[in-house]
Amino acid sequence: MNTTAKRQHPTAKARIHPGHTHTRVENHNENGFILPLVLIVTLILGAGLMASTTRAWLGLTGAVRQSQARSAREVAEAGLSQLIEALNRNHAHLLVVDIENWSNPPLFSAICANASTGVPATTGTIGSNGKYTLENYNFNGSPFYGGKADLRMRGEILKSGNSTAAAAIVEQTVEIKAKSCNTSFDEPTTTSGFPGLLAQNVDMGGNDLRGRLSGNLLCLQCVDNIPNNCSVSSSTPLDSYSESDKICVVGGNQNQTEVDGEIYLSPIDLPTVPVPPNSMNDLYNNPPDITSNTTIVAASNNSSELLNGACRVGPDGITHCVINNIDLKGQDTLTVDTSGGPVRIYVDGDSVDFTGQSGMQHIPASAPSSNFGFFGRPIDPTNQKTDQEVILRGRASTNNMWAFFPDAILGIKGGAGDDVNCDSTGECTGGDIYGAVWGKNWGLSNGTGAQIVVPADMGQQLYNNFGTAYGIGMKDYVAIGVSKWSSFIIDNQ
Secondary structure (H helix, E strand, C coil): CCCCCCCCCCCCCCCCCCCCCCCCCCCCCCHHHHHHHHHHHHHHHHHHHHHHHHHHHHHHHHHHHHHHHHHHHHHHHHHHHHHHHHHHHHCHHHHHCCHHHCCCCCCCCCCCCCCCCCCCCCEEEECCCEEEEEEEEEEEEECCCEEEEEEEEEEEEECCCCCEEEEEEEEEEEEEEEECCCCCCCCCCCCCCCEEEEECEECCECCEEECCCCCEEEECCHHHCCCCCCCCCCCCCHHHCCHHHHHHHCCECCCCCCECCCEEECCCCCCCCCCCCHHHHHHHCCCCCECCCEEEECCCCCHHHHHHHCEEECCCCCEEEEECCEEECCCCEEEEECCCCCEEEEECCCEEEECCCCEEEEECCCCCHHHEEEECCCCCCCCCCCCEEEEEECCCCCEEEEEEEEEEEEEEECCCCCCCEECCCCCEECCCEEEEEEEEEECCCCCCCCEEECCCCHHHHHHHHHCHHHCCCCCEEEEEEEEEEEEEEECCC
16 A cells, blocks of 8 residues: 655644644844843933932032021121221221221320220131121211211131131221210210310410310310319329319419310320422522511412512412511511412411511401411420410401411410400300411410400311311211111132
């Protein structure tokens, strides 16, 4: 029997026999997709975690820096408060002085009794790591009326090695109010503090000093030379002096001497006496004497009205004159006409004297007293020269001037020549001298009824026309109120 083998058709489907499982084998590698996916997810999660950590760190760092910056600003504010308190309490005279002049102010202390000298601390510490430093103090105003002061304070927070962790600047503008000694700032001003009469030693006798605001007397050394009949001594605290005590110390007559303003008994640093410009030093070569009727006219084109060369007009329009001595007799008068500008006369000789009915006259009568400056030799601490002797003249025509003779003994001859008239505010006109007199010693008019009347704005006149050093305002001041405030952070990073 022939058995024929059966062929399976190529297209025949494979049979699946019951009970048997057929498995198809795939050649794809699934691990090749999973590993990169894991890596990517890991990187994303890591980056997110890092970003979150960074944000948290930056947030923490920023918060710390902000906190330190606020602390630095608070340190600056605290420093400002401490400085202003120190100025108000002990150094009020510096409130009207720019910081660069604090070490050498026009007044080395306030004139009020028991005021402190020196300067306040301009740097200090707050807490364990705070430091403040005053960067600027600038005053804008007048020592007679006050003004405003701009302060700039730097505050710092220090690290352990004293390096700066944070810094801030606080700028502040405060009001500076002038006030009388022993009064609060809101009380009425009783004096400008300007000394209408100033000398190292004073013997007033029956002389008067008139003018409520500026009719003040300043004696620099009177407490060292107290008359024996006074009830106080050099060891008596100044703030315990009564007005009668002060009158006695300056040699006044309790029943006759009138001082409308304050009597100050304190040493101060005086400014130097004005001198001609250096270009006019040749005027001292051969200065003339004035011994007869003489008229000086400011900025005149007439040589005779400029003392034939003894006077010269400067580029500032001021007429400067250098003379030797003045010795007038009879009816002779020295007339100074300041219609064309200020006139300043410098006396280089030993004496100024008026006898008979002679005298001085400043015209026009309405001219400010400071338009006529009458000056002597500079102070001579070693007495190499004889002190000048200056006897001014009281007569019907008021001598309207500022006289400053730091090396002279002064007085007024023939006092009470012009009646004093005072208004309801206590300000006066007339008198023998209308203006101010400063010198080494005052006493040649002891026993006369000589009267010095001081304009209320005399100190301001000197301040404006001669410079800040001459606008002496012996009064108290207080810093109050804040009219402007700002702050900013200094980036130390």
